[in-house]
Amino acid sequence: MTTVAHELKASYAFIERNFFLTRRYWGWELAFLVYSVAGALSISLIGADQGSPRLLLTLMVGAIFWNYLSVVFGWIAETIEIERWEGTLEYTMMAPIRRSTHLLGSVLYAMAFGLVHTAAILVVLFLFFPNMDLSQANFATVGLFMLLGSFSIVGLGILAAILPLLYVERGAQMAWVLQSLILLVSGVYYSVDVLPGWMRAISALSPATYVLDGVRRGLIDGAPVTTLLGEVWPLVVMGIVLIPAGLWAFGQAERYAKRTGKLKRVG
């Protein structure tokens, strides 16, 4: 068997295991899905309440994309934390696989889970607002931005996954704060123009800002990709930079954890 095939097979170990976990915790997953659907609906209803189809679509895009980002980012960011919590981290770290394989498995499951989760919300929203006007929409633009954005989200997720390696106690909390910060600055439910200047500077660094912009312009105004190159190139750059940077930093963090005894202490 070639190395690539072997590594791909090994990354499936994480996909399957995460699936087992989802299955075992199905009650929680269902509760979380209901919560997410209710959240997305309530926010969209603000648009309906204001009687503005444009606002409705703007908010819906925000709610759906934010759900996708939270789920994908969350699953990846918890790669280490889950295992530390269960106590299996050392065993997984001892296994003869590359760390990139480990993370690939995590990422693939996160994306699959995110897509299913988000699709469920999408269906409910469509049922709830059957008269939505999408005649203008340019779905090629929407799809491209979601795809490009996914790379950056993955990169950010990997960077966040490092935190529990560096900070045994606070790492997971820091990842949570990072996610909250992305919510605040990326213009999920409002235009970033309303943010104070210093926050706008941060929002320019968040890939979510460009994804939301691109998706909205494509969905609501039907803008073709060619008119949105100003949003495309930052996403391309971030995707290219963040994933290798995340992998590199992960390796460094693992080395640091092994030097300082941060993987596990007791036993």
Next chain:
Amino acid sequence: MTATLDPQLKTTRRASDDRPAAARPARPAATKPALLIEHVTKRFTVGRKRKPVAAITDVSLRLERGEIHGVLGANGSGKSTLIRLVSGLLTLDEGRVEVFGHDIERDEMAVKRLINRVSVDAAFFKKLSPMENLVFAARLYGLDARAAKPQAIAILERLGIAQKRVGRPVEQMSRGMQQKVAIARALLTSPSLLLLDEPTTGLDPRSKLDVQSFIEEVRNSHDATIVLTTHDLAEAERLCSRISILNDGRVVAEDTPEGLKQLVATRYGEAPTLESAFMTWTGRSLDDDVEEDQSGGDE
């Protein structure tokens, strides 16, 4: 590369290797020790301004293939740190470690394929079943899940875990059962070097005996070399062909159980038991918890 992680199998395969000697990869010959630890030191710094704690200091060991080597020490003497260093879970501050001739730092992947470990706490995804946990482990080691399942069932059955139990969450099992599943998980990957870190600590007497006889069986039937840490003298005496006594991170004595007993009798005039050997070389009884009086050893 799948289940044939056993050096025995590799040897047979290589024996028919008719390439010229120079073209063959360097082969850990029969003379290579299963585990070679040379002058290894590991310190931990907890907190910013604290002085580093020496968990392992200048430890050297050599294990021949097929041996069960005991590491005997009180709590906090550095047993787990030593095991983690060999497992690649901690980096070495000084010294070097080789597993069947592979340097653990330069040849990390090769070493990882050869070893597995069982720690005192059976670490599982507790909501998942033993089988789900074992399939995960098997996949990580590149084994075919379909082949691994019957193998897992066979190993578990031998350990007294009925097939009907393998589908229920691990958290519903007793500690003793969980520890057996942990051993099964390690064996599933056919390790050539098996690191057992206090595998019987905290088990009820019955499970303890079960696990001990299983360890013997593994040595005899799996061609595995085993490092066993323990603070159970009877266990060490029963299972180990050689014993190192660890005290404050240093090896203070090493010999066969018989050798240690004789030495303590002839040199110190003590009773020829492992107990008195341990007392003599460490100045403490085995039940002492040294973690408290090792100032700075804790947070």
